[in-house]
Every structure is written in C-alpha cells, then in structure tokens.
Amino acid sequence: MYRISIVIGLWMSAIAVFGQTTVSGVVTDAETKEPLPFVNVFYEGTTVGSVTDADGAYVIHTPNLENVNLHFSFLGYKTVIRKIRPGETQELNVKMAPDAKILDEVTVTSGNQRERYRNKNNPAVDLVREMISHKKENRMESYNFAEYEEYEKLQMSLSNMSDKFKDRKIFRKYKWLFENVDTTTIPGKALLPIYLQETLSDRYYRRTPEKNIAVTKAHQKVSFDDYIDNAGLSTYLNYLYSDIDIYDNNTVLLTNQFLSPIADSAPTFYKFYITDTLKNVTPNLVELVFVPRDAGGFLFQGKLYVTLDTHYAVQKVEMTVNKNINLNWVRELHIDQDFVQTPSGRFQVVKSRMQCDFGLSKGGGGLYGERVVSYKNFVIDKPREPKFYESDSKLTLTDSEKHNDGFWLSNRHDSLSVAESKVYQNIDSLQKLPSFKRTMDIATLLLAGYKGFGWWELGPVNTFYSFNPVEGFRLRVGGRTTPKFNERLYFETYGAYGFKDEKWKYFLSATYSFTGKSIWQFPVHTLRASFQRDTKIPGQELQFVQEDNFLLSFKRGVNDKWLYNDIWNIDYLHEFDSHFSYRLGFKNWKQIPAGGLKYEIRADDTVTEIQQVTTSEFSLELRWAPGEQFYQGKAYRIPIPNRYPIVTARFIGGVKGLLGGEYNYQSVALNVFKRFYLSQFGYTDVVAEGGYVFGQVPFPLLNIHRANQTYSYQLQSYNLMNFLEFVSDKYVSVNFDHYFNGFIFNKIPLFKKLKWREVATFKLLYGSIRRENDPNYNAQTFAFPTNSDGVTTTYSLAAQPYMECSVGIANIFKLIRVDMVKRLSYLDHPTISSWGIRARFKFDF
Template sequence: MYRIVLVVGLLWGYGAGYGQSTTVRGVVTDAETKEALPFVNVFYEGTTVGSVTDIEGKYVIHTPNLENVNLHFSFLGYKTLVKKIKPGETQELNVKLSPDAKVLEEVVVTSGKVKERYRNKDNPAVDLVREMISHKRQNRMEHFDYAEYEEYEKLQMSLSNMSDKFRERKLFKKYKWLFENVDTTSIPGKALLPIYLQETLSDRYYRRTPEKKIDVTKAHQKVSFDDYIDNQGLSTYLNYLYNDIDIYDNNIQLLTNQFLSPIADGAPTFYKFYITDTLKNQTPNLAELVFVPRNSADFLFQGKLFVTLDSNFAVQKVEMSVNKNINLNWVRELYIDQDFEQTKDGRYQMVKSRMRADFGLSRGGGGLYGERVVSYKDFTVNSPREPKFYEGDSKTSLEDSEKHKDDFWLSNRHDSLSVAESKVYQNIDSLQKVPSFKRTMDIATLLLAGYKSFGWWEIGPVNTFYSFNPVEGFRLRVGGRTTPKFNERLYFETYGAYGFKDEKWKYFLSATYSFTGKSIWQFPTHTLRLSYQRDTKIPGQELQFVQEDNFLLSFKRGVNDKWLYNDIYNIDYVHEYDSHFSYRLGFKNWRQAPAGGLYYQVNNQDATITVPQVTTTELSLELRWAPGEQFYQGKAYRIPIPNKYPIFTIRTIAGVKGLFNSEYNYQSVAVNVFKRFYLSQFGYTDVVAETGYIFGKVPFPLLAIHRANQTYSYQLQSYNLMNFLEFVSDQYVSVNFDHYFNGFIFNKIPLLKKLKWREVATLKVLYGGIRNENNPQYNPTTFVFPMNPEGETTTFSLSKEPYIEASVGVANIFKLIRVDMVKRLTYLDHPNVSQWGIRARFKFDF
C-alpha cells in the first residue's frame, strides 16, 4: 500500500504550494415563487466550465484563478442572468431568476406555499425508466450469441490546478522544462501536468453459451516507474479504480465503492426522474431524461440519459456525475460520459466511455486528475469462430505487444493524444535521470515502502529494525534482499536479529527461483523457494500483510509470555495460472522449543516429564481458486483486491514420523472460503468461513491454535479479545462477518456527515473441540495444557459453547483510521481475559 501513501503524501505537499482558486456556491430560486430551481445551467462566459443546480437549486463551481469573468445563469422559461465574479475568492452567490413571458407558452398559477409532491405513480419519466429496465437484457452485449470488436484504452494521470507561483519555486528550478508541458485546453478551467499515461489496444471476443470472454492484447505502452514503484501493481490498481462501467448493471463498481445505476431494477425507489426535452429531429426520436438522487448523500449518480423512443428503449448517451454530498474521500469531482451507436441489427452498443476524476485534499488547491477513455469499433456480431478458438486462455498478449513504435500508435489509436500527453513518455523518462529527483524518490521509498535500494540490493524493511518483547527484550534486526537487477530469475533474502535479554542471535536466509523470469510477486507466479529460519514466534499469532517485527506491534495487552524458539527448513513450490487457479507444494522440517512461560510437559503416574522440544516433518498441498482476482502490488506483499467472486482455499498437511527426526504421524485438512457481498446502498459485507480437521494423535502445539490478537491493532482475521494460545482444537468451524455501511446511517446525521465518518460492524463465531485422544484430561500421555504461576490453566478446548466476539466501530476518521469497540461474549471466566477493548487500524479508502 506504500505507493498509495506516496500519492497521498505528494498531495499534501503539492496542494500546499498551489495558488488560490475561485469557488462560487449558492442557490438559484424563482424570483416570484421563491421556490428552488433545479437543473439551471450555471457557466462561465466564453468557456465550457460550469455546473447544473441540483434538486434543491444548489450549485458549486471550483476553478483556478480567473480574471474578469461573468457567470451566466440560464433556464428555459426564465431570463438569463449574468453576475460578475471576484477571482481568487470563495464566495456565496444566491440568485433569483425572473420568468420570461415571451418564452412561456403556458403559465400555471399555483400558491407559493404549495409545492407539488414528486410521485412515481402516473409519472411519464418513471414509466420510461421502467421500459428501459424491462429492455435491459436485449440491449446488453450478452444478448448476442457471439460478438467481437477492437478496444482502445487510454488511462492518464495529471497534476492539476498548478499556479504560476508554484511553478516558479526554487525547488523546481531544474524542472522548468517539465512545466512547459502543462495542458490548459483539454479541461477548460484546469491546468494539467501529465505524469502517467497507459495505452492498450486489444481484440475482444465473446461467446454466450458456454460463456467465454477472450482478451488479446495487440499493443501496450505506459510510463514506467519501476525503480521506485511496482509498475505492474500501479497499473492494476489504477484500472481497479477506473473500472469498466456498464450502465445496464444494477450496481456500478467505482473507486472501491458501489453506486446504484439510474436504470437499476430498483432505481425508481432511490432516484427522481424528469423528462426535460424530446429530440424529434433524428431517428429514432430521443427523450432527454434527467435523474437526481432522492437523498443527495447516498451513493447515487445525477445527470442525463438520452433514451431512444422506439422498441429498444436503449441508452443513446449518458452524462452523469456524483453529488458532492456523497461520503467519498479525496474526490472533488467525478464525471462519466458514454456514447452508444446503432448496430446493423438495430440495437445500440457503446462506442466510447470516458471517466474523469479530480482528487485533492481541499476543494480549491492542487490535486491529481485522472482520466480513462475506452473506445470500441469494428463490431461483428453472431459470426462464430472455430470452437477450438474459444478454448484458449482468457487473457493473452502478442509477443511484440510492447515493442511498437510511434508510427504504429499514430495509425491505430482511436483518439489522438493531446500535445501534453504526447510528450509524457519522454518527459518522465528524462525526469528519472535527474539526480535530485532520484534522491527524493529514494528517500520517499525508504520512508513509505520501508526499503532503500542500492541497485542490485535493497535494505529493509525499516519498521522491523527495532522492536521489543518479554523473551528477547530489546531486539535489533537488519536485513535485505536482491532486486531484479541482480538476477531476473534468482532472488535472495536474509536478515539477522539479536535479543539483548536472551542474548541469542536469530537469522533467516532464503533463495527463490522464478521460472517466469519475472518478479516473484508478479502474477502469475511460478517459483521454487528454499529457506531456513531460526527465530522466535508467538503461537497463534498470524498477521496479514504486516511484519511480525513491526515496532508498533511490540505493545501488547495482558500477559504475553508464551513464545517459541523455532528452527524451520522450508521448500515451497508455487504455480499460478492465468485462470487464477494455483497450487502450492511444501516441505517443512520444524523444530520448536518452548520459551518464556510456555512449557511442554507430560504428567505420568511416577513423575512429570519436561519435553525440551518437538520436531516434525510435514508435506503439504494447497489449492486456491480466486476468479478474476486483482492485487495491490507492493515491495513486500501482494494484497488481493476483493471482487464479487468467492475465493476458495483448500490446505492439506501430512506429518511423517521418522522423516528427518519427525516424532508424529498426523494429517490435517482445512477449507477456507472468502466472499464479499455487495448490498448496493447498504454497503458491503465480507464473509470468511473456515473449517478444519486434524487426524491422528498429537500434542497441543500441533493442534489448530486459533488466531488470537493481543496487540492494540484491529486484525480482521484474528479474534481481537482472545489471548495467545487460549484455544486449541483438532476440529473446528468458524465464520466471520465484517460489514461496512459506507456512511449509510452517518450520512443522515449532519455533524457525522460533515466528518465523513463511516460505520462498521463485525461478528466472529468459532465452534470447535478436541477428541479424547488429544485431550490431556482424558489422555495422560499427551502434553498438559499450560498454566500460569497461580496454577490456573490458560489453554482450553472449546466446549459446546462457541467463542463469540462482536464489534461496532467508526471508520474513515481523518480518512485513514478505523476504531472498533470490541466485546467478547463468551468464555468470560478464563484468566486474564478482556471483556471489552478498543482497537484501531489504518485503512485507505475512497
């Protein structure tokens, strides 16, 4: 996630250096009735910069400094009004429009105190929307048995709203040539400096039965930041933010949130619709349909639909944006435009989609502007290819796809680049060769990603250099790893650590071979890894995407004295496929010795026997299927991006007695399923279900030690009020619910709406148990459960009662922090447990 933080950090420093902008807001009303006027056009004279009033007559326009500008207010049936604006200021301008008697053909006189109530019943606009809903299926690509077309995609990011004062700073003296590439024409009222550009030209193929989609990339090029940021990961994340938009979907995924489509099945419940014009000068005739949210704070769109008044009731054009009252982070403006054209069979297919978003920390300062344009041509429908063609991979790239020169792109782009865009490839390449820029990026990468690169070698992560715990005391650690500059197939990683209390050295060494010749994190991976580790570990602590040596995790609640000294030899073979199916084969020889307050003992009739260590050898197989999965690509982790599809994981392990001094025979199987359920305006729920079973007779260190958390950080997949090594099982089933309301409740409370807080709630339930052969109460030959100095047992088997904990919380505090109040509901009589707790975590969302 460091590259996201890098962008946020850039915006903080960048926005502070910008000049002031002009912000005008207000309300437009009828001069006679005093009623608010919706859909009034508000624009600057001589430009296309403007806005439209919402259902309450409100408008807001943000622009860079302008001089001598006039703001026009125009609406059918009213006299146009022109007001002078003071440049460089934030001002409120409420206006009253007077009816124009010459324009009005019909006047309806009503009482000024009576406002007509909006109704769905007998509303021709709603009737039209319902016709569109009933005809959705026939207007989608999926209506055809076969289809193919060419797709061109352009994704660009720019710094926006740069002032002359900012560009003339001494800090940028060496980069004046870069600022000469500012674009002031593409988006009227915005000064844009392109910093990223990605272009893709593909052939797409579709078969309905059985469904198959094939994407063949013919050409691809993009700006590269590979020395500082994982370029593939950045590309994936930007494409995730600027997702494909299908107006015929009920819910549209946008900027990590779901928005209800204006023609969703339930749209009339959440939107208000108005027919504002009919266009009879073309065939078929069109209706201009305006839509606005009933509640401006809900995740809904506002804008216009142009609908064909024929048997198709299809979308011919859409122009929409999001309301500024929506609980979105960083987003100042967001616009979507789509155009459709009629095909030979009479139906309408999308030919161009354009999404624009302006991000920033403040309404008028500097920010980051992003635009994704996708266009389609050469449609061919119901012309099938040979059956073997559809048996190929879903995504492929031609061998020369990244080798095309400028003349190819000039001939094959669907849209030409702007002058500024055409220079971005060369400019960014030149920028990365400037020594001062390289030093700045090195420092930023060290602080935010945790690694300092020295070419073929990099040191890190820095947040693990110092930590402390009750067994080792103060712990110092330093490590590093090779980069692709050392070898594109062979990677080494190591660290050394020393504890000043136990006075012992710990170390790690691994070698990984990449069969693909690409990064060992880049999908799809195909690697073989050999490693050896001698280090400490807390039984039952399983962290996600966080280093266990992280300094902040040194702070723990309660008693934290049960540790292990581990010696682990690992061989790990991983093979991923483009279909997102993968398998993992593993060999692990593990020697574990108890440390701190943990001990291994057997109580027989004659004496208590202390066991100094346990040695096992395991063979493992893991199968994983994650349809359509994407990733946040980082330097140390590859973090999955949830989508609408479930993720299935099956793990099997076999312990082999006698193999490399292994002491036990056992087998285990575990099945894990993750699924995100999108609930439209009510947010979304992440559900994780898992079950496991261990066959054989084993002591408690080899049972399933349930994931506990005694830090003050909220861990999504751990039990945050369970103590380490509190529960063990040889059979269990668990289910976790984590629901994000996305401000559905808080958006209706004025103060909380202004703070943009979001409500969350979780419930975690765990059932489990131990067979008598593995329970020391019934089998005296197995290890006794640990006790504390007071003689109280601290490790337990789950009984008929499940372990349950729940939490409610507030997310999006300062746009980054989530705080949960957690309540433990069962097993409250165990020693040193907490019934309540406050936990926090960082979470970046839009």
C-alpha cells in the same frame, strides 16, 4: 499501506495553493423562493460550467479569468447574466423569474408550494420503468455473437500547481518538466501529465455458452519499474476507473458500489424529471434528469437522453455525483457516454469517458485522472469457428509492446494532446536524473520500508526495533538482493539480537525463479529454501505485517508464552494465468518453549518437562482465485477484492523418524473468502474455514486459533482471544465483516458532515478435541499451559462456540477505523477482556 503510498505519495507532491476564481451560491425561483435544481451555470464564451444540485446549489472553480460573465439558464425561466470578479472566492445567489412566453404552454397549478414528488402517475418514472423493462434487449448480451476493437487511454496528471510550488528548491532541476502543462483539455485546469497507458484490443463475445475473449494487440505505458509495481499500478488504476455499463444494476467505482439510474430498484433511490424533448433528431429523444433521494448515498446525478421508440434505449449519458456524497479525496467526478444506433436498431456505446479530480482540500493542487474507452469496427451476429471460442479469455500478442509511434498515430482512436504526447519521453528522462533517483529512494524507504543500493536493498525499516517479554529490547537489520544482482536467483537475510535473553536470531533464504522474471511478478514459478532461528508467539499469523513490527510490540494482558524456533523450509510454488496455484513444501521444525510456556507431561503424580519438539512435515496447498487482482508491494501482495470467491485448501502430513520428526499426523483445512455487494447497503466480507487434525499429537501441533492481544484490529484474528487460549483438532469458523458505507450515518447531520462510516462484525468459532489429544483424558500427552498461579489458560472449545462481535466507525480522518469489540462467550476464563477498543488503518475512497 502500499495503496496509500501510491496515491497519497503523489498527492503530497501536488498540494499547493493556486490562484483561481471560485463562485458558489444557490439559485431560487424569484416568486416561490424555492430552490431550482438542474439550472445550467456556465461562463460566457467557454465550456466551463456546472449544474445546480437538488437543493439549487452550485460551485465552479476556474483559473483567473478577466471580463467574464456567468450565465444561468433553465427551461421556463429567463436567462440571468452576472459579472464575475476574477481571482476571488465569492458567493453569488441568483433569483430566476419565470418566462411568460414559455409558461403560456404550461399548465399552472394553484398555490405557491411545489407539488410533492411522487413515483405514482409520474411520466418520468413511467419512462424509467420502460427503460428497465427493455434493458436486456439493449445490452451487448442481446446479441448471439459480437466483436469489435477497443481502445483505452488512462492518464494521471498533477493539477493546478501554483508558481510557488513549482519554484521550490527541490524542483529547480525539473523546470523543463513543468513546461509540459496542458491548459486546453479541461477548461479551468492546468494539467501536468505524469502517467499514461494505452491499450488496443480486439474483443469477441458469444452468448451461449457465454464467452468473452480479449486479445491485446498493442500496449504502452509510462514505466516506474525501479520504484513501484507497474503491472499492479495499472491494475489498481483500472480498478478505480472500472468499466461503466449503465444497464448494470450496480457499478464498482473508486472501490465503492454505485447504483445505476436505470437499475431495477432505481425509482426507490432516485427522483426523475423530464426536462426537454428533442424532436429534431431521429429517433426523438427525451432529456431525463435524475438526482438521488439521499444526497449522501453512493448514487449518481445527471442526465440521460432516451430514445422515444420501441427500444427505450440510452443514447447519451452525462452524470456526476452529489457534492455531499460520502466519498473520500474526490473533488469532482464526471462520466460521459455516447451511443450510436447499429443496423439492428439498437444503440451501442462507442465512447466512455470518466474524469476524476482528487485532492486533500477543495481548492489548490491535486491529482487529475481520466479514462477514455472507445469502440469501433462492430461485427454483429457473425460467429467464428467453435474452436476459436475455446481459447483463453485474456490473450496478449507477443509483439504488443513493440509498436512504434507511427503505429499508434495510425491506430489509436483519439489523438493525444500535446502534453500527453510528451509524457513518455519526459518521465523516461526524469528517471535518469540522479537527483530524482535520490528523492525516490528516500520516498521508497519511508513509504515501502526499503532503501535500495543497486543490487541489494535494506529493510524493512519497521522491524529494526521492537520489544517483547522474552527478548526485551530487540534490534534487527536485514536486506535482500534485487533483479540487478540476478534475474533468476534472489537472497534474503536478517539478523536480530535480544538484549534480555542475550541471544542472536537470524534468517537466510535463497529463491530461484523458473520464469526468469522477478520472484514477485505474476505468475510466480519459484523454488525457495530457507533457514530461520527466531522467536514466535504460538498460533499467531499476521497479514501484510512483520511479526516484529514495532507497533505490535504493545500488547494487552499477560504475553509471556513464546517459542524459540529452528525452521528449515523448502517451498515450490507454481502459479498459472488462470489464478490457480499449487504449493509443495517440506518443513523441519524444532520448537523450544520460552518465557512462561512449558511442555510438560503430568502422569502418575510426576511431571516430566519436555525440552523441545521436532517435527518433519510435507505440505500441499491448492489455491483458486478467479479474476484476482492485486498490487505487488515490496514484501506483500495487496489484494483488490472482486465478486469472485478465493478458495484455499491445505494438506499437511507429519512423518515420524524423518530428520528427527517425533510424530505421525495429518491435517486438512479449507478456507473460502467471498465479498458480497449489497448495493446501497454496503458490502459484506465473509470468511468460512474448517480443519481437522488426524493422529495423536500434543497441543503445540493442534490448531492453535488465531488470537490477538495487540491494540490493532485484525480482520482474520479473534481480537479478544488471548494467545494460546483455544486449541482444537477439528473446527469450523465463520467471520462476517460488514461495511455500511455511511448508509446510516449519512442520515445524521454531524456524522454526514464528518463522512464517517459504520461497520459491524461477528465472528464464530466452534471446535473440539478428541480424547486422545486432550490432556484431561490422556495423561500421556502434553498438559495445557498454566499461568503463574497454576490456573489453566488453554482450553478446548467443546462446551460452546467462541463468539465476538463489534461495531465501529470507519473513515475517521479518512484513514482510521475504530471498533468497540465485545466478547460473547467464555467470559469466566482468567485474564481475559470482555470488551475492548481496537483500531486499524483502512484507506478507502
């Protein structure tokens, strides 16, 4: 939801109608009536243009232009020129006649039908196969050693804002800001820069053993420290605008994986055409056009310029995506790369530019983003001392953020536009305006759930009201201090009252930061002490959501087994730059059954009711998440998945007699998360987990498996399992969650138009309880809970595994995922649901 807050929050401020000229149509062969792909369409005397797609269709959006002509040109055909009516949306279909002079040199086949496209005996495909076979020698990895300087510029701008939008009352105090509009960088777009970051780095590469080192020498960016996580925003934008390596089989771009036109399997998914040969350059080049066979797949279309020498290397890339692609919010996407020849004869990328125009509609205002990366000062196969390569992979010089304008003017690879050069000062001035601060405070309250009041902030608002069977109507209010109170010491608290049980609940914590920075700023190094008196559903663990969130108050079935808890906690957390962390903790927990939950020992025909259970336990958690990236929200970190696993190991030891602790026990658990990218078939998130409890303990201290009785779909819970339905002292589980990204729906016309995407899941849980912990064999331990009719509602998993699966539709209205979930085992348990419909918000590009 915080990612939605960042992106959609900006978009909402940019939506407006802007007068512009829109021309669209289809270009066909005048004789055969067949559509003509790859026709160049451009305005006379400008660089504004487009290329027809595989169906001969094109569309061009531009500001109002006067007295302009639109040119249509294509090799082998006569150029067509048409007059355009400025300020209108118009359809212009064009028929192009073959040029007889050029056709004299072409072999003409009989018949009016175009020859069916084939890979076999296709010179374009043969060329691609040569490129594929030479990929290894053309990559950076072909060098034993390499080093170079890298400059990166990432900017975001509001685009095509109308005068009506700028004249709104809310913006009247910011007229000076709108004077910084750039109309020259991208012909046809009026851009107002709102974010800019620049990074200058030295890069070092060694092939054996492989090592990549990045040393950041200089860095500067627009800062919104009071409102968002700057480091997280920078990380997320870099994730959206990932590095493009044309020689990689797949590239993760805008959170999706795209197949390269020279991937090993490219001839299966692309069509290739040789459209020109350039013999006036050395080495000679071939212009190779490529288009996707499936116009809705995550594939590129565009041109490659390929060297006709022994290397078959890429000299230039110009590519975009098909207008029919199942990609959200993106109106236009362009990628350009330039390569130069090194003394070794190989071509090395020297500049990469990615441009993306986001918007809620095809026309009107939106958000424009651009990432430019350039490289120079290449040094090839000149190794440094072996000790040099033992340093960390990412290093930042201490003075990297202290360079003045003169330094950047001398060292940035490309000059900034006039508008870009003013963005640092403009945004800094904007944040000092009281009216802007008030606006951002309201936005932060609505989107992040907190309202700031200087040294403290109120929230989260979605917990202010909720209800449940034990407390009835529940009101809660809370807050926490900010770095303006103290940069090392943080306090957090809330108070809540239930009108049915007429009891007060409260929480208080104090956190000390050893780094002297925010307790949320990576890497975290903190000590926290807290006390909580509140209610809880046994075994429920939620991700990124407060348990008393209003929307989670709505639950299916009987939900009356709760706990009152008094929990003292001491927690020490130490994170490292390598994304390894450890957490040491001590917890004293008094739990009192509430509602329909009772702790009873049923032995010798007598029932002994236990009023409460108290435990004291020490814990150790080890976590390793190589290359992990995330956005730090107001309450949670929002992870950005990558190709590396996340491994978490937990160890807990209960001590009898310590501060009232009643049991000796130990437990271990291991959790592994991994995302597997499957190119055009989507990706699969796999979570494997196992745990074991040592010692004799009652069922409240066993593993209570994560159930879900709400109507929201929860990824890490069992969505048709009842609360407290299954407990184990040893278990293993595996969850598969696969996103097809429209691989199937893109072939169904209606679904393709709606841009729906298919998902499927399967979850399996196997476990058991040793006889010493099972009340069916040991009458001295707590009996399993029953319902109002005396029927047992808590079970062991010894007989068979619990299984459930689901199929669903994601990307409904670009935000909603709906799953039909089916429970596959233990269908004879009372009050269970064998199937159900669940939904969740999921923001994707």
